[in-house]
Amino acid sequence: MSLIDLANPTRFLALTARVLPWLAAITTVLLAIGLYQAAMAPDDYQQGATVKIMFIHVPNAWLSMFVWGIMSVEALGTLVWRHPLADVAAKAAAPLGAAFTFLALVTGSLWGRPMWGTYWEWDARLTSVLILFLMYLGIMALWRAVEDPSRAARAAAILTLVGAINIPIIKFSVDWWNTLHQGASVIRAGGPSMDRAFLVPLLIMAVAFSLLFLTLHLAAMRNEVLRRRVRTLQMMQASRQAA
Amino acid sequence: MTSLAALIRRDIVVALRAGGGAMIGVLFFVSVVVVMPFALGPDLALLKRIGPAILWLGAMLASLLTLDRLFTADQEDGSLDLIVMSRTPLELSCAAKALAHWLAAGVPLIVATPLIGILLNLDATATFAVALTLLVGTPALTFTGMIGAALAVTLRRGGLLLAVVVLPLSIPVLIFGVAASNAAVEGAMPFGTPFSILCALSLVSLVVGPFAAAASLRHGLD
Numbered sequence: 001m002s003l004i005d006l007a008n009p010t011r012f013l014a015l016t017a018r019v020l021p022w023l024a025a026i027t028t029v030l031l032a033i034g035l036y037q038a039a040m041a042p043d044d045y046q047q048g049a050t051v052k053i054m055f056i057h058v059p060n061a062w063l064s065m066f067v068w069g070i071m072s073v074e075a076l077g078t079l080v081w082r083h084p085l086a087d088v089a090a091k092a093a094a095p096l097g098a099a100f101t102f103l104a105l106v107t108g109s110l111w112g113r114p115m116w117g118t119y120w121e122w123d124a125r126l127t128s129v130l131i132l133f134l135m136y137l138g139i140m141a142l143w144r145a146v147e148d149p150s151r152a153a154r155a156a157a158i159l160t161l162v163g164a165i166n167i168p169i170i171k172f173s174v175d176w177w178n179t180l181h182q183g184a185s186v187i188r189a190g191g192p193s194m195d196r197a198f199l200v201p202l203l204i205m206a207v208a209f210s211l212l213f214l215t216l217h218l219a220a221m222r223n224e225v226l227r228r229r230v231r232t233l234q235m236m237q238a239s240r241q242a243a
Numbered sequence: 244m245t246s247l248a249a250l251i252r253r254d255i256v257v258a259l260r261a262g263g264g265a266m267i268g269v270l271f272f273v274s275v276v277v278v279m280p281f282a283l284g285p286d287l288a289l290l291k292r293i294g295p296a297i298l299w300l301g302a303m304l305a306s307l308l309t310l311d312r313l314f315t316a317d318q319e320d321g322s323l324d325l326i327v328m329s330r331t332p333l334e335l336s337c338a339a340k341a342l343a344h345w346l347a348a349g350v351p352l353i354v355a356t357p358l359i360g361i362l363l364n365l366d367a368t369a370t371f372a373v374a375l376t377l378l379v380g381t382p383a384l385t386f387t388g389m390i391g392a393a394l395a396v397t398l399r400r401g402g403l404l405l406a407v408v409v410l411p412l413s414i415p416v417l418i419f420g421v422a423a424s425n426a427a428v429e430g431a432m433p434f435g436t437p438f439s440i441l442c443a444l445s446l447v448s449l450v451v452g453p454f455a456a457a458a459s460l461r462h463g464l465d
Contacts, residue, residue: 079458131411138408145398154462155394159408162390162455166412169444173415176440177422 007084009225016218023215030208037201053111055201059209060104064132065167067097067213071139072164075157085221087153088228090160091143092220096213098136105129124178128171135163149228246331247339254343257316265347268309272352275301276359287364294363295373295424301359302352302377303384303413307406309348310388313340314396314460323396327464333457341389341452349381372427372434376441380420383445386452387412393456397463416444 038055071093077086108126109119120126139156146152258265279297280290290297317323326336353374360370391409398404423437 079462131414134407134411138404138411141404141407142394145404151397151463155459158390158455158459158462159394162412162451165451166415169415169447170411173418177418 009085009088012085013222013225016222020215020218020222023211023218027208027211027215030204030211034201034204034208037204041197041201047115050111050114051198053107054198055205057104057107057111058202059206060100060107061129062206063209063213064097064101064104064129066210067093067100068132068136068160068164068167070217071097071160075160075164078153078157079161085225087150087157088221088224089217090153090156091149092217092224094136094139094143094156096216096220098133098140100209100213101129101133101136105133122178124175127178128174131170131174132167135167139163246329247335250326250336250339251343251346254340255347258344258347264309264312265351268305268348269351269355271308272301272305272355273359275304277362280362291364291366291369294360294365295369295376295428296421297363298356298359298373299377299380299417299420299424302381303417305352306349306381306384306388307409309344310385310392310409311395311402311405313344313389313392315392318396323460324464327460333460334453337389337393337456337460338386338449338453341385341456344389345382345385349385352381353377369424369428372424376420376423376438379438379445380416380441383416383441383448384413386445386448387416389452390455390459393459394463396460416441419444 034055038052041052041055043049043051071090074086074090074093077083078090105126108129112121113119139159142156142159143152146155276297279301283289283293314323317326326340327333329336356374356377357370360373365373388405388409390412391405394408395402395405419437419441422432423434423441426432426434426437
């Protein structure tokens, strides 16, 4: 089964209906293992119990950037290959990416309160993630602003690709801006390499969260396909009543 | 080539005539800067320190305000369809329109800078530095903003969406514009580094902007 076969939404629905329960089950098991290991991990000698926020924070932060990469590929799928499911996928990914970015910001801020003594610091990383969050919201606003889904898809695809070019530039500028305004960064550069007791749960959590994204993404794509069908049926019924 | 020149000339003329809106941009720029001291207090030392930042912020907001009309006016009277269908590549037409917009709406901002610099207690060096950074930086604002304008042209209430979409993309220009101006005033930092990066940002947007805007016009108007 290739990507072309999946272009048929009915086939996509049939396939995902079989795959999704398994994916959800694996995700749940991995999340449970990861959370248990994270809870059992020893406290850090400096950060104490707050180090456990990292097990949630790092996977979210990683996904916040990864989802934009996925959306860029889907944008190419919309503009170049005209794949019928690419715009469905891109539309479903944007709120997920925004949610992961938001969670990364919130968990980072909760960690920052006891460790840095403030909920918000205009640190280079925090600032670039905040801008990324704003760009996700911009994409979602664009999706909502256009009624025709295929036209909205192409507009959102162009903005996604422009964002993909701009995000590294923004990241670089914010790093530069930050080093200009402040001395040493709050986050230690380099730092000691991570102990196995922390690394293993973190990797499990990273895989679990990536699978969580995949599960939610496929489910959201199913919802979007069904939503469009319902809308088409409603339109057909309305036009029949009018006639 | 003649068609592009004609397009530029027409856009400038339309922008400068009554109802064009280029001069409203300058007026908005002046108003934003004049309103700032009422919020910050009449502290001349403070205004002198953050003056370049205020001027850059005002210029950015003013360029957002005027960009809204870049394609909508042409769409309303139907000339945008002619531009899209003409034999001239749409990318070049977009670049020409952005250039005309910058000449009509961006250059007046730079001309107004020395006058407003006096109000913010900026000395000659600082005023000159801000004007110079605006001169190389505002094309980046126009050419990046053009992408948002092209995306918003087919929407109702496109203006607000334009601001939401374009503002995050303008952050690098703002950072390096203000940094270069401050470097020229304080002298602690080399002026050349942020200034050359600002030039680079303008050149990149000169390449990316027309292509992205043309693509969104082609996809949005059919």
